[in-house]
Structure formats: structure tokens, C-alpha cells
Amino acid sequence: MKKPKITITLVDQKGTCGCHRGHKIGDSFDFDTERGALCPMAMHVAFPYIDILRYGGNLPTGKDGDFRFCCPDADVINIFKLETSE
Template sequence: MKKPKIKITLIDQKGHMGCHRGHRIGDTFDFDTERGKLCPMAMHVAFPYIDILRYGGKLPSQQEGSIAFCCPDVEVINVFKIEIEEENI
């Protein structure tokens, strides 16, 4: 079984400081090829959610095929969205 492609997008910022890694709203990362560009703190939080989506799971409060999460830096609080990318067949 082939794992689905995962896209991570910065969709909002709630904190009072800019991102220490320079991420901006609208930045998008391909999990398989660009995960090294994503802030390690955010990646640490994202990884369990990525596994949930990749293996068919869903969080009750989230839309099918996507999960939103926040980075753990209280001064920054970047909000990211993880989505399964549908492949064109």
C-alpha cells in the first residue's frame, strides 16, 4: 500500500512574535521532500498527526483528510494545516 502524499501549510499566526525560522502564512511544505525546511519544534508536533492521516485515521473535530495543529512556541503560535494530497490519476 502506497502512503499518501502529505502537504503542510502555515495558515495562521496567533502569537506576538514572528517565527524564529522565518515561516510566513501561506508557506507550504511537502512532508516527504521538504520536511527539513520546517521548524523542528513544529515538526515534532506534526509527526503523530501525519501518521494518523497516512494510515487512515481521523480526529473527531477535524475535516476528513486534514488536521490543524499549532507550533509549541507560545510567543509565535504558528497554526499549520496537514492535508492528504490527492494524486491525479
């Protein structure tokens, strides 16, 4: 089974402080080649979802038709979108 390509994109910010890692809306990361560039706190949240996708599972879609997760920093609350492609 070929593993899908995973892209993580910052799509929104709900908190009152800027990202401590310097991420901005529109930043996008390839999980295989750029995961070290993503904030470790966000990666910690993303990893279980990525694992599900990598092994053939599906994630629930939100109101925008995609899957999103939040940065765990309550002052920042970056919103990331996960996308897969072959």
C-alpha cells in the same frame, strides 16, 4: 497500501513574535521532500498526526473542515493545516 501525500501549510499566527525559523503565512511544505525545511518544533508536533494519516487513520476536523495544529512556541503560535492527497 500506498501512503498519501502530506502537505503542511502555515495558515495563521496567533502569537506576538515572528517565527524564529522565518516561516510566513502561506508557506507550504511537502512532508516527503521538504520536511527538513519545517521548524523542528512544529515538526515534532505534526509527526504523530502525520503517522496517523500515513497508516490509514483519520483526524478530527475543526470548524473550517480541516485539521490544524499549533507551533509549541507560546510567543509565536503558528497555526498549520495538514492536507492529504493521493
